[in-house]
Amino acid sequence: MDKYIEEYCQQNNDVNKRELKKYIKTTSGKRSVIRGIFDNYRKIEGREFDINRYYESKNHCLLLFEANGQLSDFFNENLQDLHGYTGNTLDIYFTMQDLKKNVSAYNKIKKLSYFKIEKRDIPCLLVWNNNNEEKNISLYGLNHKEIYEIIKKFVDCLEKYDFDKSIFIIREKVEEINKIKEEIEKMGKYNLNNCQIGIVGDGTVVNNMILNNSQKIELDLLSDEVIQIKEKIINKENKGIEEYELLSNIDKIQEHIDKKDISNTRNSIIKLASNLFYSMATGVGSGIIANILSKSLGI
Incomplete structure (x- = not known):
């Protein structure tokens, strides 16, 4: 085998002999698949497969x-x-x-x-x-x-x-x-439409804190917007990784709402600022989240 490798390398100066030996060694027993790959490469590219390309x-x-x-x-x-x-x-x-x-x-x-x-x-x-x-x-x-x-x-x-x-x-x-995806499917048993409750699930507990009326109203509105945005993302066709990441992270906003923590609620919205989040928030509820995001993104 060494003799043939030597002859091949002499005929093809651009082939690395050491890498060629290593390639042959590591692909022993894989001939049928490798041959199929090489044949496919030749048909598509119109030229033979270059072994050096494999190591690129x-x-x-x-x-x-x-x-x-x-x-x-x-x-x-x-x-x-x-x-x-x-x-x-x-x-x-x-x-x-x-x-x-x-x-x-x-x-x-x-x-x-x-x-x-x-x-x-x-x-x-x-x-x-x-x-x-x-x-x-x-x-x-x-x-x-x-x-x-x-x-x-x-x-x-x-x-x-x-x-x-x-x-x-x-x-x-x-x-x-x-x-x-499993959580989305599980949420199907809950009715989230036109709901002012910011958290769903079995055995949910909400902590009580003393807030003035305007803060209570803002939290209620934010909770409603979070739910609507989640539904909007869930119903979006052809969701990708960015949508799933947003769905996962948007729950952190709800956690702050449930704790009656307005400051951290706003901060958590800003941390998640993205064009996707803004587009999902646009036209939802009172527009509080969309307004926060537009300022954060400079829109």
């Missing part, structure tokens, strides 16, 4: 969906943007079949025996780096937009942190999104 990216991944996860639709919707966003930070591998039809990952993992992936892990993002570290990130419960944004968030993390920390952050983010 420190991180690599496969998206593993069930057939009903509609992987081909995901790629058709997002591939161009993902290609531009991931750059040399993360390479996403796929086959021509993935682009044409929704192939079940349960069939794929039979050929991925060298990866530590099991049926119960699907759907997931299977990730590895050039140091042969391998992890998977569950995509359970996420729609296409959320998966797209999770991948972008993962790229951002990889550009700031090491591999393990990036995996940890994204796993936590997926859990957070699913937790909020």
